[in-house]
Amino acid sequence: MTTVDAPLTAAAADELSVWPASTAPLPCGDLEVGGVPLAEVADRFGTPVYLLDEAEVRERCRLYAHAFPHADIRYAAKAFLCRTVARWVAEEGLGLDVCSAGELELAVAAGVPPDRIILHGNAKSPDDLSAALRLGVGRITIDSMSEITRLAAAVGPHDERVKVLVRVVPGISAGAHEKIQTGTGAQKFGLSMTDGSAQHAIARILAQPELELTGLHCHLGSQITSVKPYLTAVRRMTGLMARLHRSYGFTTRELDLGGGHGIAYRPEESALDITALARTVRAEIFQGCAAAGLPVPRLIIEPGRAIAGPAGVAVYRVLAVKHTESRTFVAVDGGMSDNPRPALYGVRYAPRLVGRLSPAGPARVTVVGRHCEAGDILASDVPLPGDIRPGDLLAVPAAGAYHLSMASAYNLVGRPPVVAVADGHSRLVVRRESLDDLSSRDVG
Numbered sequence: 001m002t003t004v005d006a007p008l009t010a011a012a013a014d015e016l017s018v019w020p021a022s023t024a025p026l027p028c029g030d031l032e033v034g035g036v037p038l039a040e041v042a043d044r045f046g047t048p049v050y051l052l053d054e055a056e057v058r059e060r061c062r063l064y065a066h067a068f069p070h071a072d073i074r075y076a077a078k079a080f081l082c083r084t085v086a087r088w089v090a091e092e093g094l095g096l097d098v099c100s101a102g103e104l105e106l107a108v109a110a111g112v113p114p115d116r117i118i119l120h121g122n123a124k125s126p127d128d129l130s131a132a133l134r135l136g137v138g139r140i141t142i143d144s145m146s147e148i149t150r151l152a153a154a155v156g157p158h159d160e161r162v163k164v165l166v167r168v169v170p171g172i173s174a175g176a177h178e179k180i181q182t183g184t185g186a187q188k189f190g191l192s193m194t195d196g197s198a199q200h201a202i203a204r205i206l207a208q209p210e211l212e213l214t215g216l217h218c219h220l221g222s223q224i225t226s227v228k229p230y231l232t233a234v235r236r237m238t239g240l241m242a243r244l245h246r247s248y249g250f251t252t253r254e255l256d257l258g259g260g261h262g263i264a265y266r267p268e269e270s271a272l273d274i275t276a277l278a279r280t281v282r283a284e285i286f287q288g289c290a291a292a293g294l295p296v297p298r299l300i301i302e303p304g305r306a307i308a309g310p311a312g313v314a315v316y317r318v319l320a321v322k323h324t325e326s327r328t329f330v331a332v333d334g335g336m337s338d339n340p341r342p343a344l345y346g347v348r349y350a351p352r353l354v355g356r357l358s359p360a361g362p363a364r365v366t367v368v369g370r371h372c373e374a375g376d377i378l379a380s381d382v383p384l385p386g387d388i389r390p391g392d393l394l395a396v397p398a399a400g401a402y403h404l405s406m407a408s409a410y411n412l413v414g415r416p417p418v419v420a421v422a423d424g425h426s427r428l429v430v431r432r433e434s435l436d437d438l439s440s441r442d443v444g
């Protein structure tokens, strides 16, 4: 028995490697997350539904705080933001990186101290800037030349100087997909250090009495799984710091390396090693600064996906199973309106049957959504039990980041609710979008 059981158990454990740490199989074939069976959540809150494992979010915040003990950790709110998550990360000592007045207002209303908030954005609206000034955010990241005078003009004559960072494009290609690479000159974010526009902007900021430049920011892209591009970025940034010191006598007090830390969506994928990242980055900054005779700047890190992504699970109900000549399609009650990532970036997921045991062997199927779009595919060519049928529940792990924050009202199906789970309890933190919600905007 043990010889048969042991490899099975190891394989089962491996399959759960991309699920929250609290995930455990139940004898009935279901899984529990945060001590709550997924079928129970589906019954109680309906489907599709998103679960967020509180302990997993908190544990990931602690992992960062531990790996970067002398850095400011700013959770990138665009990965997923609601009041509850803002509160969890703030309680863990993190701040927030926001990119609109909306995210900013929500964060402050949830109790995140404004001085722990950074406002980003390649095209900040007048509302974004006035909300930032009114609420007193900690830093504003300058992303264009025109923004410098616009921001300076918005600062009142008796106001304190506004602390700003400059978003520098270091000229590095990194990230899992062209649409999420932000380290090169071929995309819209930041000011290039290779064509001199970053240096030009810095000179301009230093001449603005309303603004106080505290340091430099760069963000290479998203879903990066190697330490290497960060190492190259630190080298280029410390090089720039040395040149700025020589040219303007400017001392960079803060170095913000952005986020982009990759996670595993499927058991065969690997995540970026945060401890290795911290060690390597720290060593490189120390060495670069020592060589140039510069003081070591305070580090800022902005993880988004790596905090929220692995803590989320999406649960769908199967609505239809269709066999064509070439494929079996399993259609669920959600899709690209709650998870646009497969359509946007061609990413792949590992869905799993939950809620019952299946005696059937695996079949290769394509899991699709319910939307009127042929590209509405959640997972192509994945193994699921051959007897999968309407009414079954499918769960998708690593669903906590860039799903609901990018959700749409496509086909007016309404966005799914978010349920927080912890210690055997589940509670609704964002309710389902109703038809009334949707129709109330249509004032006709």
Ligand SMILES: *Cc1c(COP(=O)(O)O)cnc(C)c1O
Pocket: 076, 078, 079, 097, 120, 219, 221, 222, 223, 258, 259, 260, 261, 302, 303, 304, 305, 306
């Ligand atoms: C999106 C973004 C992040 C977070 O990226 P992740 O890939 O979610 O870690 C951090 N900083 C900035 C400026 C961003 O735009």
